[in-house]
Amino acid sequence: MAKKILILIAIIKGGISMRRLFPAFLFTLFIIFTFSTASFAAGGGVDLEAVPVDSHAWWFWPLILLVVTFVMGVVAVLAGVGGGVLFVPIISGFFPFHLDFVRGAGLLVALAGALAAGPGLLKLNLASLRLAIPVALIASTCAILGAMIGLALPTDVIQISLGATILGICILMLTVKKSEIPDVPQADKLASVLKIYGVYREESTGEKINWTVHRTPMGMGLFVLIGIMAGMFGLGAGWANVPVLNLLMGAPLKISVATSKFLLSITDTSAAWIYMNQGCVIPMMVVPSLVGIMLGSFVGVRVLKIAKPTFIRWMVIGILAFAGLKALSKGLGF
Amino acid sequence: MEKKFTASTAPTEEQLLYAKILQWGMLIGLLCLFVTFAIYVLGIMDPYIPLDKISQYWGQSVHNYLVKAEIEDGWYWVSMLKYGDFLNFIGIALLAGITIICYLAIVPTLLKNGDTVYAVLALLEVIILTVAASGIISVGGH
Numbered sequence: 001m002a003k004k005i006l007i008l009i010a011i012i013k014g015g016i017s018m019r020r021l022f023p024a025f026l027f028t029l030f031i032i033f034t035f036s037t038a039s040f041a042a043g044g045g046v047d048l049e050a051v052p053v054d055s056h057a058w059w060f061w062p063l064i065l066l067v068v069t070f071v072m073g074v075v076a077v078l079a080g081v082g083g084g085v086l087f088v089p090i091i092s093g094f095f096p097f098h099l100d101f102v103r104g105a106g107l108l109v110a111l112a113g114a115l116a117a118g119p120g121l122l123k124l125n126l127a128s129l130r131l132a133i134p135v136a137l138i139a140s141t142c143a144i145l146g147a148m149i150g151l152a153l154p155t156d157v158i159q160i161s162l163g164a165t166i167l168g169i170c171i172l173m174l175t176v177k178k179s180e181i182p183d184v185p186q187a188d189k190l191a192s193v194l195k196i197y198g199v200y201r202e203e204s205t206g207e208k209i210n211w212t213v214h215r216t217p218m219g220m221g222l223f224v225l226i227g228i229m230a231g232m233f234g235l236g237a238g239w240a241n242v243p244v245l246n247l248l249m250g251a252p253l254k255i256s257v258a259t260s261k262f263l264l265s266i267t268d269t270s271a272a273w274i275y276m277n278q279g280c281v282i283p284m285m286v287v288p289s290l291v292g293i294m295l296g297s298f299v300g301v302r303v304l305k306i307a308k309p310t311f312i313r314w315m316v317i318g319i320l321a322f323a324g325l326k327a328l329s330k331g332l333g334f
Numbered sequence: 335m336e337k338k339f340t341a342s343t344a345p346t347e348e349q350l351l352y353a354k355i356l357q358w359g360m361l362i363g364l365l366c367l368f369v370t371f372a373i374y375v376l377g378i379m380d381p382y383i384p385l386d387k388i389s390q391y392w393g394q395s396v397h398n399y400l401v402k403a404e405i406e407d408g409w410y411w412v413s414m415l416k417y418g419d420f421l422n423f424i425g426i427a428l429l430a431g432i433t434i435i436c437y438l439a440i441v442p443t444l445l446k447n448g449d450t451v452y453a454v455l456a457l458l459e460v461i462i463l464t465v466a467a468s469g470i471i472s473v474g475g476h
Binding site for chain 1: 342343344345346348349350352353354356357359360363364367368371374375385386388389390391392393394395396399400405407408409419422423426427429430432433434440451452455456458459462463465466467469471473
């Protein structure tokens with residue numbers, strides 16, 4: 001998994017060619033849309049509390065979930081996003097599962113991915129424990145608050161907020177540039193007190209890169225919001241962690257991506273417990289999703305060698321935008 | 335650019351310890367989850383909610399699900415481990431609990447190295463995660 005992150009970082013910097021995945025992905029989308037339409041016709045859709053009349057065998061939806069999350073795992077690696085951010089909008093938009101359970105499963109999917117990647121990234125000294133511990137404390141505390149808010153608010157309000165957030169993420173993905181090694185003239189006072197700094201070896205050049213951070217109080221302030229949103233929507237938060245760590249606080253891209261991934265293992269833990277204790281975990285949804293995303297991630301890393309990430313990234317932004325609009329329309333009752 | 339760094343690219347002692355425990359916890363948790371799920375779907379242990387009835391519940395809000403399936407929230411699942419579906423919660427709890435153990439484990443190392451600030455931060459994190467795990471935080475249903 002740590003190797004996967006490294007490859008991911010490499011492709012963020014440059015491009016590799018590929019178009020073969022496109023037909024496969026379109027086919028999968030066709031399957032999702034076909035079955036989701038059937039589901040809505042059968043009773044889901046407008047009334048969020050209605051019990052869908054489902055004539056399929058019990059294994060049908062878990063199997064589709066496995067297939068879709070597998071594709072999601074492949075695409076997430078290629079697009080350089082976490083599985084969690086794709087999982088919640090797509091599964092809540094096109095499957096007959098209630099948003100409560102989708103968010104619970106989404107958090108566990110993001111958590112399992114982060115737990116799998118964490119040890120390798122820590123051993124490689126790419127994920128920094130010193131950087132993660134203070135921000136994780138803020139994010140995990142706020143994720144509890146976010147989970148409480150998310151579970152207390154009416155489902156349509158959450159759907160609308162989720163839709164708006166997903167569209168915001170699309171804009172973020174379209175506009176935010178990354179900085180490989182940001183210039184940090186001097187560590188701020190808080191970073192100096194907390195001794196947030198490190199050294200890593202850039203494998204491509206063999207060079208040792210010294211790094212530290214600045215604007216730490218502002219960055220920590222933003223982790224309040226990140227934590228709340230992670231808990232509220234069960235999205236994972238890599239999409240927000242990386243820009244804050246990299247662009248605002250000035251951590252190198254590799255350190256930011258790796259620390260962000262590790263950070264999710266702590267932030268999502270607190271929110272996952274809240275969802276679990278509230279009963280939002282159905283193993284028949286969680287386990288196929290976990291297996292699908294993990295297998296997809298392993299395949300995704302191999303596909304990367306022939307993939308054109310920019311193209312896939314555009315495709316993911318398009319799908320997310322569509323899922324965001326669908327969440328909005330569900331919330332607004334259209 | 336004035337920076338004061340350790341010259342080593344090697345991870346710190348506490349970071350390595352954290353990584354080691356996380357790795358084992360993650361592997362055990364995932365293995366446990368997959369084994370218990372196999373027990374569940376293969377029918378080796380009867381589930382509380384029959385497999386052919388599960389789709390009647392997953393489309394409802396969690397509040398309705400708990401009421402209609404007569405399931406209590408919090409750590410109630412521990413008393414239901416005789417059922418195949420609830421058995422899966424062991425693996426899920428292991429995955430969700432391993433971070434607490436990792437944090438607890440690094441506190442002595444941090445204190446030994448005189449890193450009191452981080453030891454306190456680590457203990458605060460343990461408290462936060464334990465409170466979240468305890469189930470004492472209740473949420474109003476919708």
